[in-house]
Amino acid sequence: MSSVPSEILLPNKWDAEHAAGLSEPERLLYRSNLLGSDLRITNFGGGNTSAKVWQKDPLGGDEVEVLWVKGSGGDVGSMKLDGFSTLYMDKLRALKGLYRGEEFEDEMVAYLPHCTFNLNPRAASIDTPLHAYINKPHVDHMHPDAVIAIAASKDSRAITQEIYGDDIGWLPWKRPGYQLGLMLEQYFNDNPNSKGVVLESHGLFTWGDSAEECYNTTVEIINKAIAWFDGKTAGAEIFGGVRHKSLDAGRRREIASTLMPRIRSFIDAGERKIGHFNDSEAVLEFVNSHKLEELAALGTSCPDHFLRTKIRPIIIDFDPAKPDLDAVIEGLSEAFASYREDYKGYYERCKHDNSPAMRDPNPVIYLIPGVGMLSFAKDKATARIAGEFYVNAINVMRGADTVSTYMGLDEQEAFDIEYWLLEEAKLQRMPKPKSLAGRVAVVTGGAGGIGKATCGRLLQEGACIVACDIDETALSEAVSDLQSVFGKDQVRGLPVNVTSEDSVIKLMHDSCAEFGGIDILVSNAGISSAAPIDETSLEVWQRNMDILSTGYFLVAREAFKIMKLQKRPASMVFVASKNGLVASPGASAYCTAKASEIQLARCLALEGAPFGIRVNVVNPDAVLRGSKIWSGEWREQRAKAYDMAPDQLEEHYRQRSMLKLNVLPEDIAEAIYFLASDNAAKSTGNVVNVDAGHAPSFTR
Numbered sequence: 092m093s094s095v096p097s098e099i100l101l102p103n104k105w106d107a108e109h110a111a112g113l114s115e116p117e118r119l120l121y122r123s124n125l126l127g128s129d130l131r132i133t134n135f136g137g138g139n140t141s142a143k144v145w146q147k148d149p150l151g152g153d154e155v156e157v158l159w160v161k162g163s164g165g166d167v168g169s170m171k172l173d174g175f176s177t178l179y180m181d182k183l184r185a186l187k188g189l190y191r192g193e194e195f196e197d198e199m200v201a202y203l204p205h206c207t208f209n210l211n212p213r214a215a216s217i218d219t220p221l222h223a224y225i226n227k228p229h230v231d232h233m234h235p236d237a238v239i240a241i242a243a244s245k246d247s248r249a250i251t252q253e254i255y256g257d258d259i260g261w262l263p264w265k266r267p268g269y270q271l272g273l274m275l276e277q278y279f280n281d282n283p284n285s286k287g288v289v290l291e292s293h294g295l296f297t298w299g300d301s302a303e304e305c306y307n308t309t310v311e312i313i314n315k316a317i318a319w320f321d322g323k324t325a326g327a328e329i330f331g332g333v334r335h336k337s338l339d340a341g342r343r344r345e346i347a348s349t350l351m352p353r354i355r356s357f358i359d360a361g362e363r364k365i366g367h368f369n370d371s372e373a374v375l376e377f378v379n380s381h382k383l384e385e386l387a388a389l390g391t392s393c394p395d396h397f398l399r400t401k402i403r404p405i406i407i408d409f410d411p412a413k414p415d416l417d418a419v420i421e422g423l424s425e426a427f428a429s430y431r432e433d434y435k436g437y438y439e440r441c442k443h444d445n446s447p448a449m450r451d452p453n454p455v456i457y458l459i460p461g462v463g464m465l466s467f468a469k470d471k472a473t474a475r476i477a478g479e480f481y482v483n484a485i486n487v488m489r490g491a492d493t494v495s496t497y498m499g500l501d502e503q504e505a506f507d508i509e510y511w512l513l514e515e516a517k518l519q520r521m522p523k524p525k526s527l528a529g530r531v532a533v534v535t536g537g538a539g540g541i542g543k544a545t546c547g548r549l550l551q552e553g554a555c556i557v558a559c560d561i562d563e564t565a566l567s568e569a570v571s572d573l574q575s576v577f578g579k580d581q582v583r584g585l586p587v588n589v590t591s592e593d594s595v596i597k598l599m600h601d602s603c604a605e606f607g608g609i610d611i612l613v614s615n616a617g618i619s620s621a622a623p624i625d626e627t628s629l630e631v632w633q634r635n636m637d638i639l640s641t642g643y644f645l646v647a648r649e650a651f652k653i654m655k656l657q658k659r660p661a662s663m664v665f666v667a668s669k670n671g672l673v674a675s676p677g678a679s680a681y682c683t684a685k686a687s688e689i690q691l692a693r694c695l696a697l698e699g700a701p702f703g704i705r706v707n708v709v710n711p712d713a714v715l716r717g718s719k720i721w722s723g724e725w726r727e728q729r730a731k732a733y734d735m736a737p738d739q740l741e742e743h744y745r746q747r748s749m750l751k752l753n754v755l756p757e758d759i760a761e762a763i764y765f766l767a768s769d770n771a772a773k774s775t776g777n778v779v780n781v782d783a784g785h786a787p788s789f790t791r
Contacts, residue, residue, distance in 0.1 A: 095318040101129060101310050105303055115144045116159055118302040120172055122231075123161065125306065127168025131236055132313060134483050135476045136166045137395040138233040138294065141222035142302065143180060149209055156180040160222045162213035163517070176215040182206035183223040187273075196269040197513055217513060220272025225279050227298035229305035234294040234393055236483050237316035240490025242291050243392035245498050251289045254319045259312060260288040264500075266508060267293075267394065287312060292392045292500050324493045330380030335460040337375050338411050343462045344368070346416065348603035350407070351465060353420055355608045356658040357427045358453040358467060363529025363659070365555055366607025367474040369482065370463030377485045378458045386492060387458060389499035391484040394508045399473075399480040400466075402437065402505050404456035405430045411461025430454050441506035447515040456481045469529055471555050471580040471606060525553030526768050532611035533557045533602055535589055535646055538565035541666060541711065542615045543573070544756035548764045550577040554611065557602045559587040561616075589616045589642030599649040608657050611767045612650040614643045614688075615666040621678045632680045639684035640691070647695055651704065660703040662767045665692045666759065669712035669780065673787045689778060696776035705775035707766040711759045712782030713744035749784025 104125050110118050119142040126132050126140065139161035148155045158178045161167055165174040183206050190199060203215040222230045241250050251261045260278055265271045275296065278288055286308050287297035297312055299305030337343070347368040358364055377383060387404050391397040405426065409419050434452040442449075455477050457465040466478035491497040499505075508514070532549045536542040537558030546556045550573065558573065560566040563586050570584030583605050588594040602609055618638045620631050647663060654661035670678060671685035689708050696706040745753045762781045765771055778790050 095321050099321060100314045100317055101131065103307065103310050104128075105306050107303065110303060115142055115302070116172060116175070118142070119144075119159055119175070119229075120170070122229075122302045122306045123167040123170060126231065126233060126309060127166060127170075130479060130483070131317075132309070133167065133233045133235065134395060134480050135168070136164070137393075138167055138231070139165075139216065139218050139222070140167055140232070141230045143228045146208075155208075157208045158183060158219070158223050160219055161216065163216040164214075173213060175211075176203075176213045176219065177208040177211045178203065178206040178215060178219065178223070179208050180223065183220070186220075190269060190273075193270045199269040200513060217267050220269050221267065221275055221296070222272075224272045224276035225296070225298055226276070226283075227279070227305075228300060229302055230296065230298045231305055231309045232294060232296050233309060233313070234395055234483070235313045235316065236486035237313055237320055237490060238289060238295040239293070239393050239483070239487045240320060240494075241316060242289050242293055242295075243487050243498055244491040244495035246495045247289070247291050247498075250495065254315055255312070257282075257284075258286045260285050262288055262290050264291040264293065264504070266504065292498065294393060320490045320494065324490070327493050329489060329493060330377060330386065331382035333379055334381045334383070335379040335411050337370075337379060338414070338461045340370070342414075343370050344604050345600065346409075346414070346459070346462050347465060348600040349416060350419070350459075351603050352608040352653050352656045353423060354457065354465065354467065356656060357423060358451075359529075359657075359659055362451065362469055362524075363610070364467040364469065364607065365471045365474050365529055365531065366603075367466045367471065367478050368463060368604050369466070369478045371482065373482055373485050373489075374458075374464045377488070378460050378463065382492065383458065383460065386488050386497060389497060390502075390505060391481070392487060392498065392500050393484070394500070396480050396484045396487075397500065397505055398509060398514070399455070399477045400484065401434075401455045402500075402502070402509070404458050404481065405454040407457055407459045409459050409462065414461075427453065437502065437506065438510075441503050442510070445512065446510045447512070465607075467607065469524065470553070472578070474607075475580060525551075526770075527611075528553035530610040531555045531557065531602065531606040531608055532613060532767065533559065533598070533609055533646075533650065534613040534615060535559050535587065535642075536615035536617050536666075537584070538562050538569040539615070539617065540756040541617075541759045542613075543569045544760040545613055545615065545763050546573055546582070547576070548757070548760040549611070549613075549767065550581055552764065552768065555581050555583075555606045557583045557585055557598075557605065559585045559598055561586065561588050589646055590637040592645055595645040595649050598646075599653060603653060609650050609653045610657070610659070610661050612646065612654075612661075612663045613666065613763055613767070614646050614663065616642055616646075617666070619678075619681055621681065623677050624679050627680055635680040635684040636687075639681070640687040643688050643691060647691065647706075651695065651699065654699075654704050655702050658702075660772070661699075661705070662771075663692070663695065663699070663704065663706040664763045664766045665689070665706070665708045666763070667692075667708050667710050667778075669710050669782050669785055669788045671708075671710060672778070672780075672790065673785070693776050700775060705766075705771070707771070707774060707776070708778045709759055709762045709766065710778055710780045710782065710788065711754060712748075712780070712785055712788070713740075713754055745783070747785070748782065749786065752783040754781060754783050 123140040141160035144157050145154050146157045158180050159175045162176040186202050248261045297309045299308050351366045390402040431452040438449045466474045468474040468477050488497050532554045534542050534546050538560035546558050566584045573582045585601050587598040665688050667688045668685040670682040671689045692706045692708045758781050762779050780788050
């Protein structure tokens with residue numbers, strides 16, 4: 092491997108000094124997290140690790156052998172100690188006496204809870220027997236692209252022998268389960284000096300006597316495959332050569348943002364979808380190649396891949412040399428109908444008498460020559476991860492097709508895993524989606540008190556958020572805070588100047604490129620000013636109108652266009668003010684601009700109704716805490732108007748209210764959530780006051 096560029100090989104990250112201070116379970120976690128930190132080793136949620144540890148039995152106090160193994164649904168890269176299942180090894184071995192043969196292997200899963208050590212609530216995965224019956228204390232099962240490229244090749248067995256000799260064995264395809272665990276046990280017993288085994292169309296098993304040895308072996312074996320493929324593919328024609336040329340990055344993103352809302356209009360089959368765009372070099376090499384159609388039609392090989400991506404992607408008919416987007420859009424309906432019919436045929440050909448009902452027949456992966464790849468799923472993380480899995484599949488196809496013939500998983504085998512009753516049971520146990528799951532919300536003024544509180548409230552209900560603000564420093568801080576709580580997938584921060592048409596248009600395009608469309612608009616960008624009319628300059632008047640009237644118009648207009656394209660119910664909420672209903676002396680510019688917001692919302696409610704676009708207004712009053720507006724001269728001006736000190740204002744407004752309560756940003760956010768959600772599905776053109784009671788503001 093000395094001639095192989097070091098940057099393409101996996102680095103050995105094992106820190107022996109650090110590991111020496113850990114317990115055996117902690118070393119297992121350390122090893123797992125290291126392996127899971129690199130997508131070339133295994134994809135998100137893919138693979139598993141284990142260690143057989145001697146521990147004191149909580150019942151009798153004797154030392155017993157316990158299998159620590161990644162539990163069901165976990166991810167080795169991000170898991171903690173509570174992500175491992177723990178099981179008595181003697182009970183796992185005793186299960187062999189209950190096994191009635193391959194036809195009944197699924198029933199063995201129900202016995203695993205009876206083997207639980209120390210009442211561990213983490214459910215054991217279907218792969219538990221694969222680790223239990225290999226007679227080594229430490230076992231890794233990974234899905235490295237380079238090794239799956241071997242496993243998915245027509246000459247898989249011969250290539251394994253050529254690269255590894257007798258160090259690594261080979262087993263034919265077998266669906267994960269109890270029988271495969273027995274096959275691995277038999278292989279190890281017959282080959283006790285081997286370091287691991289390649290599973291056809293699946294992945295890699297490696298083992299060792301210590302955590303460090305196991306980790307080193309895993310990295311070494313994968314690097315041998317990487318080096319071998321590097322030598323074989325250097326200078327070779329990849330994927331049959333280049334057919335298309337990539338468009339420039341800006342144009343690729345523009346096309347993605349144009350297509351994604353339209354795609355959403357076809358695929359929201361009872362469940363809204365979030366999109367992800369990927370135009371990495373690996374993706375572009377594949378979508379621009381001569382073999383795109385041929386290889387994509389074969390489907391993926393590794394079970395983990397197609398469970399996330401469906402058995403095959405859809406290819407969007409687009410020629411980057413003659414980029415006719417109108418023609419592409421025109422053909423989407425027929426393309427999706429054809430894909431769904433094809434998927435239905437796959438289901439009908441392969442289903443069994445007890446198969447679950449057919450699931451969503453729409454594609455997950457969308458390949459666009461010259462542009463890249465789109466992926467759509469129920470949430471952003473799932474969409475992103477599906478795309479990452481397909482990149483893994485591309486890497487596998489690249490290697491296998493260059494050195495041999497790529498072999499996708501047999502259609503019936505693929506179906507039997509996709510519609511596996513055990514997999515269906517896992518899906519049925521998934522928690523019910525949150526009320527805003529699959530929806531994208533754009534919140535202007537997102538760095539301020541009300542804006543940030545609104546972002547947090549919508550995120551709590553599962554929405555993806557685009558927080559936008561003209562203050563980029565405050566926006567960055569707000570986004571960082573939100574991401575620390577809700578994760579990076581769900582939150583984006585995009586700067587915007589709502590008075591600039593170009594800035595607003597870019598915001599909407601970028602929002603679509605990030606998440607696939609827009610379902611909720613919260614127009615909240617704010618400014619305030621106070622002065623007697625004879626002291627109100629034209630500049631102050633115009634600034635209020637630009638931000639509070641024109642800004643609301645521009646943002647609403649551009650969001651409206653996208654919402655119409657999606658052909659799904661959508662919602663706009665304008666954050667206006669009590670001053671939009673009740674005049675205040677010394678604030679004519681502000682009051683007039685706020686009144687225009689309310690009237691604009693009413694007009695849009697009329698225009699939006701035929702398209703299922705609801706438009707409502709929330710009127711706050713005196714929301715001082717966390718407000719950028721109230722931290723400046725507006726506070727001084729209002730205090731002067733009431734002939735009091737600025738720090739007396741909060742109590743003044745509380746006493747002025749009918750309910751004698753202060754209004755907080757979270758109160759406004761709650762009203763916004765209600766109006767944006769399906770709880771208010773039959774409300775449009777309404778004005779909701781959140782002011783703790785102010786009789787002059789009553790709307791009727």
